[in-house]
Amino acid sequence: xxxxxxxxxxxxxxxxxxxxxxxxxxxxxxxxxxxxxxxxxxxxxxxxxxxxxxxxxxxxxxxxxxxxxxxxxxxxxxxxxxxxxxxxxxxxxxxxxxxxxxxxxxxxxxxxxxxxxxxxxxxxxxxxxxxxxxxxxxxxxxxxxxxxxxxxxxxxxxxxxxxxxxxxxxxxxxxxxxxxxxxxxxxxxxxxxxxxxxxxxxxxxxxxxxxxxxxxxxxxxxxxxxxxxxxxxxxxxxxxxxxxxxxxxxxxxxxxxxxxxxxxxxxxxxxxxxxxxxxxxxxxxxxxxxxxxxxxxxxxxxxxxxxxxxxxxxxxxxxxxxxxxxxxxxxxxxxxxxxxxxxxxxxxxxxxxxxxxxxxxxxxxxxxxxxxxxxxxxxxxxxxxxxxxxxxxxxxxxxxxxxxxxxxxxxxxxxxxxxxxxxxxxxxxxxxxxxxxxxx
Amino acid sequence: xxxxxxxxxxxxxxxxxxxxxxxxxxxxxxxxxxxxxxxxxxxxxxxxxxxxxxxxxxxxxxxxxxxxxxxxxxxxxxxxxxxxxxxxxxxxxxxxxxxxxxxxxxxxxxxxxxxxxxxxxxxxxxxxxxxxxxxxxxxxxxxxxxxxxxxxxxxxxxxxxxxxxxxxxxxxxxxxxxxxxxxxxxxxxxxxxxxxxxxxxxxxxxxxxxxxxxxxxxxxxxxxxxxxxxxxxxxxxxxxxxxxxxxxxxxxxxxxxxxxxxxxxxxxxxxxxxxxxxxxxxxxxxxxxxxxxxxxxxxxxxxxxxxxxxxxxxx
Amino acid sequence: xxxxxxxxxxxxxxxxxxxxxxxxxxxxxxxxxxxxxxxxxxxxxxxxxxxxxxxxxxxxxxxxxxxxxxxxxxxxxxxxxxxxxxxxxxxxxxxxxxxxxxxxxxxxxxxxxxxxxxxxxxxxxxxxxxxxxxxxxxxxxxxxxxxxxxxxxxxxxxxxxxx
Ligand code: NA
Ligand code: NA
Numbered sequence: 072x073x074x075x076x077x078x079x080x081x082x083x084x085x086x087x088x089x090x091x092x093x094x095x096x097x098x099x100x101x102x103x104x105x106x107x108x109x110x111x112x113x114x115x116x117x118x119x120x121x122x123x124x125x126x127x128x129x130x131x132x133x134x135x136x137x138x139x140x141x142x143x144x145x146x147x148x149x150x151x152x153x154x155x156x157x158x159x160x161x162x163x164x165x166x167x168x169x170x171x172x173x174x175x176x177x178x179x180x181x182x183x184x185x186x187x188x189x190x191x192x193x194x195x196x197x198x199x200x201x202x203x204x205x206x207x208x209x210x211x212x213x214x215x216x217x218x219x220x221x222x223x224x225x226x227x228x229x230x231x232x233x234x235x236x237x238x239x240x241x242x243x244x245x246x247x248x249x250x251x252x253x254x255x256x257x258x259x260x261x262x263x264x265x266x267x268x269x270x271x272x273x274x275x276x277x278x279x280x281x282x283x284x285x286x287x288x289x290x291x292x293x294x295x296x297x298x299x300x301x302x303x304x305x306x307x308x309x310x311x312x313x314x315x316x317x318x319x320x321x322x323x324x325x326x327x328x329x330x331x332x333x334x335x336x337x338x339x340x341x342x343x344x345x346x347x348x349x350x351x352x353x354x355x356x357x358x359x360x361x362x363x364x365x366x367x368x369x370x371x372x373x374x375x376x377x378x379x380x381x382x383x384x385x386x387x388x389x390x391x392x393x394x395x396x397x398x399x400x401x402x403x404x405x406x407x408x409x410x411x412x413x414x415x416x417x418x419x420x421x422x423x424x425x426x427x428x429x430x431x432x433x434x435x436x437x438x439x440x441x442x443x444x445x446x447x448x449x450x451x452x453x454x455x456x457x458x459x460x461x462x463x464x465x466x467x468x469x470x471x472x473x474x475x476x477x478x479x480x481x482x483x484x485x486x487x488x489x490x491x492x493x494x495x496x497x498x499x500x501x502x503x504x505x506x507x508x509x510x511x
Numbered sequence: 512x513x514x515x516x517x518x519x520x521x522x523x524x525x526x527x528x529x530x531x532x533x534x535x536x537x538x539x540x541x542x543x544x545x546x547x548x549x550x551x552x553x554x555x556x557x558x559x560x561x562x563x564x565x566x567x568x569x570x571x572x573x574x575x576x577x578x579x580x581x582x583x584x585x586x587x588x589x590x591x592x593x594x595x596x597x598x599x600x601x602x603x604x605x606x607x608x609x610x611x612x613x614x615x616x617x618x619x620x621x622x623x624x625x626x627x628x629x630x631x632x633x634x635x636x637x638x639x640x641x642x643x644x645x646x647x648x649x650x651x652x653x654x655x656x657x658x659x660x661x662x663x664x665x666x667x668x669x670x671x672x673x674x675x676x677x678x679x680x681x682x683x684x685x686x687x688x689x690x691x692x693x694x695x696x697x698x699x700x701x702x703x704x705x706x707x708x709x710x711x712x713x714x715x716x717x718x719x720x721x722x723x724x725x726x727x728x729x730x731x732x733x734x735x736x737x738x739x740x741x742x743x744x745x746x747x748x749x750x751x752x753x754x755x756x757x758x759x760x761x762x763x764x765x766x767x768x769x770x771x772x773x774x775x776x777x778x779x780x781x782x783x784x785x786x787x788x789x790x791x792x793x794x795x796x797x798x799x800x801x802x803x804x805x806x807x808x809x810x811x812x813x814x815x816x817x818x819x820x821x822x823x824x825x826x
Numbered sequence: 827x828x829x830x831x832x833x834x835x836x837x838x839x840x841x842x843x844x845x846x847x848x849x850x851x852x853x854x855x856x857x858x859x860x861x862x863x864x865x866x867x868x869x870x871x872x873x874x875x876x877x878x879x880x881x882x883x884x885x886x887x888x889x890x891x892x893x894x895x896x897x898x899x900x901x902x903x904x905x906x907x908x909x910x911x912x913x914x915x916x917x918x919x920x921x922x923x924x925x926x927x928x929x930x931x932x933x934x935x936x937x938x939x940x941x942x943x944x945x946x947x948x949x950x951x952x953x954x955x956x957x958x959x960x961x962x963x964x965x966x967x968x969x970x971x972x973x974x975x976x977x978x979x980x981x982x983x984x985x986x987x988x989x
Contacts, residue, residue: 587944587953662872662873662947663947676865679857679868679871679872679873
C-alpha cells in the first residue's frame with residue numbers, strides 16, 4: 072500500500088514538473104500518510120522522516136563535505152582561467168587530427184573532469200568554451216554537444232568525483248574511497264579511448280576539417296600552462312595515499328590549491344569572482360545535499376517495506392546465472408537512470424543491488440564502477456539528463472535533435488560498460504596492486 | 512477470543528551473521544514459538560533503517576518497536592548509561608555479566624524508561640582493546656599515539672587520559688587511515704577487528720581491555736503501553752532467554768575471529784600492564800561520574816564480586 | 827514591497843551560506859593542520875563542520891526554490907499548452923508551500939524536543955540546533971513560493987537576487 076502510493080505520487084509529481092528533491096519529499100510524505108492510519112502515528116513518522124533527512128543516513132556525514140569543496144575548487148579553476156589553459160593544451164595536442172576540435176573537446180573535457188567534481192560542472196566549463204568555437208568552425212551543434220556531454224562523463228570516474236564519494240557512503244562504509252579512485256582509472260582511460268574513437272569516426276563520416284599541427288614546442292608550452300591545474304589530481308592522490316589527510320580533507324586541500332593558483336600564481340581571480348564562486352558552490356551544495364538527505368528518506372521507506380529483500384528474491388527467481396543477473400542489474404539501473412538524477416539513483420540502488428551482485432561474485436568496488444558508468448549514461452538520457460540539458464542549453468539546440476545522432480556515443484559508453492561489467496580485472500587490478508604494495 | 516496478532520520490528524546496524532543480530536532473530540523465534548505465531552519479530556539488519564542514533568530516536572517516537580544499540584548510543588538520552596561504558600570498570604567478562612544481570616544493570620535500564628525506552632536485555636560486546644602497527648604494553652606506548660575513537664565526549668577523554676590523540680574519523684575511513692598511517696591505532700573488540708578487515712593493515716592487537724561497554728536491547732515505551740501485561744511478560748522472557756544464546760554466539764564468534772586474525776598473521780599481545788592504564792583514568796571518572804546516582808552505581812558495580820565463592824567469604 | 831523582502835532574505839541566506847561554507851573550509855583545514863602542526867586533531871572541528879553543513883545546505887536549498895534552481899522534469903511541462911502550464915505552475919508552487927509548511931512545523935517541534943541534548947563533542951551546542959535549519963528552510967520556501975504565485979498572477983518573473 073505505502074509502496075504503491077510512493078511510486079504513483081512520485082511519478083505524478085515528476086510529470087507535473089515538481090523538482091525531483093521535492094517530488095521525493097512529497098511522495099514520501101504521502102507514503103507515510105498512507106501507512107500511518109491516523110495522526111497518532113503520522114506525527115512520529117514525519118519526525119522520523121526529517122530526522123533521517125538530516126541524520127547519519129542523510130546529510131550528516133563528514134565525507135559529504137568533500138562535495139561542496141570539489142564543487143568550489145572546480146568553480147575557482149573556471150574563474151581562474153584553468154579551463155582555457157586545458158582547452159589550449161587539448162587543441163595543440165590533438166587539433167590536427169580529422170575532426171580535430173572534436174578530439175580536442177574529448178581530451179579537454181576528460182582532463183577537466185579530473186579536476187572538477189561533477190559532469191555538469193565539466194560540461195558548463197568546457198562546453199561554454201568549446202561548443203561555440205566548434206560551431207563557428209563549421210561543426211554541427213548536435214555533434215559538438217554530444218562530444219562534450221559524453222567526454223564529461225569520464226569525470227564521474229576520476230579522483231574529484233562527487234559520485235565516488237556518494238557511492239562509498241551508500242555502500243555503508245564497506246568500500247574504501249581510495250580503492251574506488253584507483254579502480255576508476257583504467258575504466259576512465261578505456262572510456263576516453265572509446266569516446267575518441269566515436270568522435271573520430273563521426274567526424275570522418277561528416278568530413279569535418281582538421282587543424283594544423285602546431286609543433287612540439289607549442290604542445291609542450293600549452294601543457295606546462297595546463298599542468299598546475301591538472302596537478303590537483305596528483306595532489307589528491309598523493310595526500311590520501313601518503314596518509315596526510317582523508318579523502319574528505321583532500322577536497323579542502325584542492326580548494327586551497329585552486330585558490331593559490333588562481334589568486335597568487337595567475338592573479339586572474341578577482342574578489343567579485345571569488346564571492347561568485349562561493350555563492351555558486353553554496354547553491355550547488357544545497358541542491359546536492361538536500362537531494363542526498365531526502366533520498367535517505369526514500370531509502371528508509373524502501374527498506375522498511377522490504378524492497379531490497381523482495382528485489383533480491385525476484386532476481387534470483389529469474390536466473391542464477393551471474394551473466395544474466397549483471398545484465399539485468401544494468402538494465403534496471405539504466406531505466407531508473409533515465410528518470411532519476413545520478414545522486415538519488417546511487418543512494419537508492421546501491422543498498423538494493425550491491426548485495427545481489429556480491430552474492431553472484433561481483434566485488435563491491437567493481438559494482439561501484441559499473442553503477443557509476445550506468446548512472447553516467449543516465450546523465451545523457453532524457454527525461455532527466457542533467458549534463459545533456461546543460462550541453463543543449465550551451466549549444467542552443469533541442470534535446471530531440473541531439474538524441475537523433477547520439478548512437479555512436481551511446482555505443483562507446485555501452486561498450487565500456489559491458490567490458491567493465493564482465494571483466495573484473497579492468498576495475499580490480501589496480502586497487503589490488505596498490506593494496507599489495509601498502510600491506511607488504 | 513483470539514488476541515490480536517502483533518508484528519514487531521527491530522533494527523540492528525550489524526550484518527546478519529553478527530551475534531547480536533542472531534540473538535534478536537533467536538528472540539523472535541522464541542516469541543513466535545511461545546505464542547503459536549501470534550507475536551512475530553522482524554529484524555532489519557545492516558543498518559537498513561538507520562544508524563544507532565537514528566534508530567533509538569525512532570524507538571522513542573514509536574515508529575520502530577525495538578532496537579539493539581551499544582550502550583554508548585544511549586549516553587546523551589539517559590546520562591546514567593555512561594556508567595557501564597566507563598573504562599576499566601569491569602574486571603572481567605564474568606564480573607560484567609554478574610553486575611549487569613544484578614541490581615546495577617536493572618537500575619541502568621530503568622533509568623531510560625522516563626525517556627521512552629523499556630530496557631529488555633544486555634547483549635555481549637566483549638572487551639575493547641587497542642590495535643596498532645606496534646604492540647601496546649603499557650601507558651608509555653600510547654603516549655602521542657593517534658587513536659581513532661568513536662566520536663563521543665567520553666571516548667575522546669579516554670584517549671586523552673591515555674596520553675593519545677583522539678582522531679575523529681568516520682567509520683568507513685578508518686581502514687584507509689590505518690593503512691596510510693593517517694592514524695596509528697584504533698580500538699574495538701576482536702570480532703570487529705576481524706569484521707572490518709582492519710587486521711589486514713595493523714598487526715598488533717594488544718589486550719588493553721579498556722572498556723566493556725555492553726549492547727542493550729531497548730523497546731519503545733510508547734508501544735509497550737499498548738501491550739497486555741501477559742504479552743509484556745512474554746517479550747521480557749524471550750529477551751532474557753536470547754541473552755543466553757547471545758553469550759554463546761558471542762564466544763563462538765570471538766573464537767572464530769581470533770582464529771581468523773591469527774591465521775592471517777596478527778599478533779595478540781596479552782602481557783599488557785592494565786594497571787598503568789586504569790590508574791590514568793581518574794580524569795575520565797572525575798569528568799563523567801558527577802551525580803550521586805552515578806557515583807553510587809560505580810561503587811555498587813565495583814563491589815560486585817565475579818567469583819560466586821568469594822562473595823560469602825567477605826561477609 | 828513583498829518582493830523586496832524576499833529578495834533581501836534570499837540574498838542574506840545565500841550570503842550566510844557562503845560564509846558558512848568558508849567556515850567549514852577552515853574547520854577542515856584546521857583538522858589537517860592541527861594534526862601536523864599542533865599534534866592535535868580536534869573532534870569538535872568535525873562536528874562543527876557537520877553542523878554548519880546543515881545550515882549551508884538548507885539555506886541555499888530555499889534560495890534555489892526562489893531562483894528555480896532545482897533539477898526537475900521540465901521537458902513534460904514544455905509539451906503542455908500555455909493555459910494548462912500556467913495552472914500546473916500554480917499547483918507546483920502550492921505543493922512547495924505544503925512541503926515548506928511541513929519542514930517549518932517539524933523543524934520547529936524537533937528543535938524544541940532536542941534542545942535538552944547536546945551534540946557529541948560540542949558540549950555548548952544543543953542538538954536542537956541541528957533541526958533549526960529545517961524550519962528556516964521551510965519558512966523561506968513558503969515565502970518564496972508565495973512570491974512565485976504573486977508573480978504568476980501578475981505575469982512577471984522572479985529575479986534572482988544575488989548571482
Ligand atoms: Na572528477
Ligand atoms: Na537520465
